[in-house]
Amino acid sequence: MEKQDLIICDRTIPAREGRYVPFPAGLNRDIAEYLISRGIEKLYCHQAEMFEEASEGKNVVITTPTASGKTLAFLLPVLQEILADPLTRAVFIYPTKALAGDQYRAMKPWIDYFGEGRIEAGVYDGDTPASERSRIRRGANIILTNPEMLNGSFLPNHSKYGFDFIFSHLKFVVIDELHTYRGAFGSHLANVFRRLSRICRYYHSMPQFLCSSATIANPVELAEGICGRSFVKVDEDGSPASARRYMLVQPPKIMGSDKNYYGQVQAVTVAAEMLPGLVEADRSFIAFAKSRRTVEIVLKEARDRLEAAGFLGRSESDRISGYRGGYTPQERKEIESRMISGSLCGLVSTNALELGIDIGKIDTTVLIGYPGTRASFWQQTGRAGRNLRECTNYLILDNLPFDQYIALEPGWLFDGSSENAVIDKNNLLIELAHIRAAAAEIPLTLDDISLFPDLGEAIPVLLGAGELAGQGGKFAWSGGEYPAGDYSLRNIDKSRYKLLNQENSRVITEMDEMQAFRELHDGAVYMHDGDSYQIVRLELETKTAFALPFNGNYYTVPGGETNIQVIHSDRQQELGRVEIQFGDVNVNDYIYMYKKLQFHNHQNLGFTQLERPLAKEYDTESTWIRLPADVTRTFRSYLQKGPDGQSVRNDHFEGLCFALQNSARMVTMTEQDDIGVTTSNLSTELAEYFSDSVFVYIYDKYVGGLGFSEKIYELMEEVISNAVKMVGGCKCQDGCAACVGDYRLDKGLILWGLKSLLVEADPPKGIKKAAFSPSTFTAKKFKFSELPDRWGEFCSYVKENGDPFAAFLNSVPRAAVDGSRLVLFMDGIFFREWVQEENNQRALKNIISYYAEAPAGLTVSVRAEESGADAEGRKEKLRRRYDNLKNKGTE
Numbered sequence: 033m034e035k036q037d038l039i040i041c042d043r044t045i046p047a048r049e050g051r052y053v054p055f056p057a058g059l060n061r062d063i064a065e066y067l068i069s070r071g072i073e074k075l076y077c078h079q080a081e082m083f084e085e086a087s088e089g090k091n092v093v094i095t096t097p098t099a100s101g102k103t104l105a106f107l108l109p110v111l112q113e114i115l116a117d118p119l120t121r122a123v124f125i126y127p128t129k130a131l132a133g134d135q136y137r138a139m140k141p142w143i144d145y146f147g148e149g150r151i152e153a154g155v156y157d158g159d160t161p162a163s164e165r166s167r168i169r170r171g172a173n174i175i176l177t178n179p180e181m182l183n184g185s186f187l188p189n190h191s192k193y194g195f196d197f198i199f200s201h202l203k204f205v206v207i208d209e210l211h212t213y214r215g216a217f218g219s220h221l222a223n224v225f226r227r228l229s230r231i232c233r234y235y236h237s238m239p240q241f242l243c244s245s246a247t248i249a250n251p252v253e254l255a256e257g258i259c260g261r262s263f264v265k266v267d268e269d270g271s272p273a274s275a276r277r278y279m280l281v282q283p284p285k286i287m288g289s290d291k292n293y294y295g296q297v298q299a300v301t302v303a304a305e306m307l308p309g310l311v312e313a314d315r316s317f318i319a320f321a322k323s324r325r326t327v328e329i330v331l332k333e334a335r336d337r338l339e340a341a342g343f344l345g346r347s348e349s350d351r352i353s354g355y356r357g358g359y360t361p362q363e364r365k366e367i368e369s370r371m372i373s374g375s376l377c378g379l380v381s382t383n384a385l386e387l388g389i390d391i392g393k394i395d396t397t398v399l400i401g402y403p404g405t406r407a408s409f410w411q412q413t414g415r416a417g418r419n420l421r422e423c424t425n426y427l428i429l430d431n432l433p434f435d436q437y438i439a440l441e442p443g444w445l446f447d448g449s450s451e452n453a454v455i456d457k458n459n460l461l462i463e464l465a466h467i468r469a470a471a472a473e474i475p476l477t478l479d480d481i482s483l484f485p486d487l488g489e490a491i492p493v494l495l496g497a498g499e500l501a502g503q504g505g506k507f508a509w510s511g512g513e514y515p516a517g518d519y520s521l522r523n524i525d526k527s528r529y530k531l532l533n534q535e536n537s538r539v540i541t542e543m544d545e546m547q548a549f550r551e552l553h554d555g556a557v558y559m560h561d562g563d564s565y566q567i568v569r570l571e572l573e574t575k576t577a578f579a580l581p582f583n584g585n586y587y588t589v590p591g592g593e594t595n596i597q598v599i600h601s602d603r604q605q606e607l608g609r610v611e612i613q614f615g616d617v618n619v620n621d622y623i624y625m626y627k628k629l630q631f632h633n634h635q636n637l638g639f640t641q642l643e644r645p646l647a648k649e650y651d652t653e654s655t656w657i658r659l660p661a662d663v664t665r666t667f668r669s670y671l672q673k674g675p676d677g678q679s680v681r682n683d684h685f686e687g688l689c690f691a692l693q694n695s696a697r698m699v700t701m702t703e704q705d706d707i708g709v710t711t712s713n714l715s716t717e718l719a720e721y722f723s724d725s726v727f728v729y730i731y732d733k734y735v736g737g738l739g740f741s742e743k744i745y746e747l748m749e750e751v752i753s754n755a756v757k758m759v760g761g762c763k764c765q766d767g768c769a770a771c772v773g774d775y776r777l778d779k780g781l782i783l784w785g786l787k788s789l790l791v792e793a794d795p796p797k798g799i800k801k802a803a804f805s806p807s808t809f810t811a812k813k814f815k816f817s818e819l820p821d822r823w824g825e826f827c828s829y830v831k832e833n834g835d836p837f838a839a840f841l842n843s844v845p846r847a848a849v850d851g852s853r854l855v856l857f858m859d860g861i862f863f864r865e866w867v868q869e870e871n872n873q874r875a876l877k878n879i880i881s882y883y884a885e886a887p888a889g890l891t892v893s894v895r896a897e898e899s900g901a902d903a904e905g906r907k908e909k910l911r912r913r914y915d916n917l918k919n920k921g922t923e
Contacts, residue, residue: 038302041280041442047422048601050272051077056084060115064110067146079271079507086242089262091408093210093234093243093255100271103138103208106242110204111142114151121197122204123186123239124176127212129157130364132176135208137176157181171192179217183224187473190231200235205259210245211407213703214453215260215738220521222457223466223468226483227473234474236354238813239810246407248701253645257455260483278413278446281428285491299428300326303400304333306426310378310396311351311568312337315424316371317378317396320386320412326400327354327391331380347478357382360742367391373839383408393419401430402438405701406450416470420454433758436770440687440761444754451701452747456739461524464490468663469516471500472509524734527575534568534578545575546916547705547731549646550590553575556626580767586637592623592645596729599651607749608790611656614745617654621646626880642911645882649874653737655745656729664715666728666795670781680716687782689728690773695755696730696744707740708733752789759783814884816849823847830883841879848895852887854880856894864894 063674067073075083078096085092086109090322094102114120126132136155143151154160154168156177162430169176175198177186186421189195205228207213213221232238241259245251256265283297303319307330310317321327331354338352353367353376370376374393375879383403385391396415403409409427429435438445457463467490470476481487482873494500501512507517520528529548531540540558543551548570551558556567564587565579601615624645628637667688672681693709700707708731715726732740744751760783762771767779780796787793814826831838848855856867866872876892 038281038283039279040282040439041278043278043442043446045273045276045278047275048273051270053077055078056080058087058112059108061080061081062115062146063111066142068479069145070141075270076101076105078266078268079108079270080108081268081489082266083112085264085266086240091241091243091259091261091264093245093251093263095245095247095251096267096269096271097247098411099418100269102244103105104133105266106206106208106244106452107139107142107307109242110174110206111151113203115146118150118173120173120203121203122174122184122206123198123202124174124206124208125182126208128177129155129159129178130490131208132157132178133370136176143680147259148458156185166193168722169198179213179221179224179521182228183220183469183521185226187227187231187469188516190234190377191474199231200237202232202235202237202239202509205239205241207241207243207255207258208673209686210251210255210258210790211244211248211701214254214455215703215706215740216462216524216734217455217522218254218455219260219457219462219738220412220460220466220519222260222455222825223462224521225259226457227466229469229483230470230474230480233479246411246450248407248450253782254453254455257457260462260522262686267633272420274417275422276413276417277422277424279424279426279514280439280442281426283428283431296431298401299334300329302428303330303398304337306398306428307352307378307380308332308337310398315376315395316374316393317398318394318412318415319378319380319398320402320403321382324382324401324425327380327382330400333379336661351375351377353379355385358624370756372446383412391415393421395421395423397423397425397920399425399427399738401432403436404434404703406445406448409804410443410450431770432696433690433770436762437698437754437758439693439763441757447503451699452743454700454702454739454743456737456742458485459524459734459736459738460486461735464493464518465515468494468499468509468511468518469514471507472511472516475506475508476500477502477506497588524738529575529577531565531567531577531579535563540565540579546621546648546650548575548577549621549648552591553623553626553642553646555588555640555642556590557582557584557586557628581884586628588626588628589738590623591625591627591639593622593712593713594708595620596654597733598654598656603745605748608791609660609792612655612657612745614655614742615653616651616737617656617729617820618651619731620647620649622878622881641882645878647874647878650735652732652734653739653741654729654731655741655748656727657748657789659711659726659728659785660788660792660794661725662795663788666781667715667785670799671780682717684781684785685715685726685728686776687713687767687772687774687779688785691755691759691771691786692728692730692751693780695751695758696740698754699747699750700740700743705733706738706745707731752786756783756786814891816854816880816884816886819854819880819884820848821844826883830879840881852889853891853893856892858894864896867892867894 054074075272079101080093082092082094082105094105096102103497108289110122114122124135132155136153139153143153152172153174153176154164154172155167156168156175158181186195190199241255241261243255245254246256252263252265261590281302282300283299285296307317307319319330321330331352334352335350353370355364355367367376367379370389371379379385379391386737397413397416399409399412403412413425416425429439463486464485467484467487470480471494476487476491484490491500497511500507501510522543527545528542529545529552530542531552532538533540552567552570554567554570558565558567564582566582567577567579570577597618599616600620601613604611604613622645623642625639625641627639667684689709693707696707696709710729712727714724730741730744732738759771759779762768762779764771764779767777771777772782778799783798784793784796813829816820819826827842827844831842844856845860846857848857851868867876873892877890880886880892881890
């Protein structure tokens with residue numbers, strides 16, 4: 033079962049004795065008696081430490097491992113205060129409703145022991161009945177909820193329904209699973225707590241914050257950023273632990289008869305072969321998969337193998353169950369009960385079980401692919417061994433950059449520090465959304481500048497929009513419907529696109545506009561929870577895309593340009609041979625085509641141009657590097673023209689960006705769509721004499737930025753070092769999809785480019801020039817220089833395709849080219865300024881660039897055909913006609 037030939041690392045963390053201490057002297061006698069009745073006569077040292085720190089009024093974040101008793105650690109000081117003062121209120125915040133419900137069940141014995149009137153609690157979320165909500169608001173000391181309820185129910189209604197009593201007596205805010213609040217989610221929560229601070233100030237309360245987190249690199253920084261208070265950390269784990277065995281499983285490589293590398297056996301296949309052996313050995317387990325579809329595939333294939341091998345009778349093959357989103361609450365509870373009772377041997381689950389929902393004693397975990405962060409790795413493997421029995425944890429490595437880096441450097445996973453959780457609570461879009469919500473809760477005053485740094489700039493904007501009204505030095509909400517419903521706490525872009533299954537109108541997913549342009553354009557293949565869909569139509573007006581199930585053997589990658597312009601640099605530093613800068617940039621993502629790549633070997637099956645280009649412009653934050661001149665010169669020397677005469681092949685700049693992006697994600701707990709890495713546009717200029725510098729930009733893919741690129745700026749030396757290890761240590765011969773993103777790029781050349789950022793060296797010799805599979809490409813129909821002579825044909829072609837502004841272009845009698853400028857000759861001076869308006873200029877440039885081979889830096893201008901006297905005469909005639917029309921209407 034263990035397939036010893038596939039195990040590339042076998043490490044055991046020895047058992048650890050617990051470190052116990054007597055109950056703190058100040059612990060309530062009734063609490064101590066309850067603990068003794070449950071067989072707990074001493075506390076772990078970290079539980080006692082947290083109690084002491086909390087008793088002194090400090091805000092505390094505890095970061096001990098999974099199953100170390102963190103819940104009791106933050107529960108004790110809260111219960112201590114409740115028993116001393118029954119009016120005490122505490123709000124416990126959990127990232128999911130399921131976890132809040134599970135934690136309530138864990139608290140139930142306390143509630144039953146002390147009885148009604150001494151300790152009362154309840155779960156307050158969207159599923160809570162109205163009568164139960166009323167009971168909780170009226171009498172519960174502990175309210176278990178989630179960020180959405182705090183944002184949309186508690187704060188807006190602070191003066192109604194008994195919430196005023198809760199806020200007046202609020203003494204604790206407990207945040208469980210703090211590490212999940214990063215990026216947009218964490219930035220929103222930080223602003224929710226800014227609003228909470230205002231309301232507590234209004235009711236003369238100042239709650240204490242108690243947080244628990246998985247192991248991350250910056251728990252105090254994250255807690256202070258979200259809660260806006262100073263924190264102390266408790267991280268010395270006193271809980272006992274059994275020996276824990278960890279095995280890294282590398283699926284076998286697939287080699288062709290030509291001895292070329294064609295990938296590796298899927299991790300899903302290896303998992304489906306392993307699980308029946310665990311069932312046969314009666315070892316309870318959880319197998320973690322990354323998607324719902326993977327859960328179902330592994331579940332079916334494992335059950336089929338159980339029946340085929342005769343391990344169990346056909347009627348018993350359901351001793352393995354799935355557990356994922358999409359199951360009803362009743363189904364989940366039944367699965368949990370069967371697992372606790374032992375009638376189930378194991379579960380195949382998404383990360384829904386990562387956060388500690390009770391499903392009984394687990395001996396083994398199987399991770400089907402690295403989950404993306406070390407925090408998640410330790411959370412998932414921490415589900416096994418909670419009963420102090422020895423446990424085994426398997427990580428089956430995918431053919432992905434992180435997984436293969438771990439195969440090279442297991443110490444990075446086991447011995448290295450965890451990633452940094454990053455937020456930016458001063459992102460202008462997020463901050464503005466919560467300033468609007470705060471104004472609707474309590475009028476804004478000068479004191480609020482201490483909470484919202486950009487309040488002085490925001491108020492004039494909201495006054496101009498009619499959403500605020502002045503009230504004797506204060507500013508109250510006058511914008512109508514309550515603004516907290518205008519945004520989601522888990523993203524940043526208010527403009528949301530829906531993807532619908534055209535067969536049944538079911539919503540598949542939602543995403544922001546930038547992601548929609550990249551993934552939901554016409555013809556795109558979108559993969560969701562392991563299922564594939566092909567986009568048949570994207571409607572920009574309704575912000576809706578329609579798709580049909582897709583069974584093809586390829587996926588799509590959008591093609592276009594990302595133009596980045598530096599707005600200003602805030603910081604700079606020298607590192608090796610490069611200067612690194614951080615600051616604000618303007619990003620213009622322009623999608624005009626997509627390519628089809630075959631699964632597994634990633635061969636290019638051709639390019640397709642979009643009927644309408646899609647463009648999105650936004651300001652964000654970036655870290656950027658000027659590449660050394662020798663790296664730029666050498667990479668350019670290997671560029672080749674594609675068959676269309678315009679596209680570029682053998683672009684080793686792309687491979688360098690790929691390695692840096694994956695390395696940057698390793699230190700920031702970011703997803704693929706959180707950060708982008710690109711070079712300046714002229715990096716792939718094919719002219720031999722071209723010598724302009726090339727910059728690499730690592731930027732946040734969110735309007736205003738979320739702090740990712742700033743953290744990368746601080747850790748750039750580590751980012752480069754990890755990229756060197758990732759590329760240099762890959763087991764492939766000379767480059768593959770896991771290390772440099774494309775097997776046709778030369779690994780040695782990209783490795784040299786990465787190393788050359790720090791130390792100068794001669795470039796390698798004998799660089800491979802891979803053969804490219806046949807591909808098709810639709811070339812642009814018009815050359816920029818030909819537009820004056822083919823202007824009528826160009827305008828007709830644009831009109832046939834139904835593009836916006838096609839009617840306008842067809843009204844232009846002629847055009848001229850002046851360098852990179854397209855000059856439109858028109859009757860009417862007014863058009864000159866109208867065309868120069870930012871949105872119109874951008875739209876015209878996009879249309880012309882889409883259909884013609886336009887130069888970089890394209891601009892569009894208008895030159896008037898008629899004389900000034902003629903124009904004034906027409907304007908005077910129009911004025912007289914307007915006066916006649918107006919007078920006629922009043923007769």
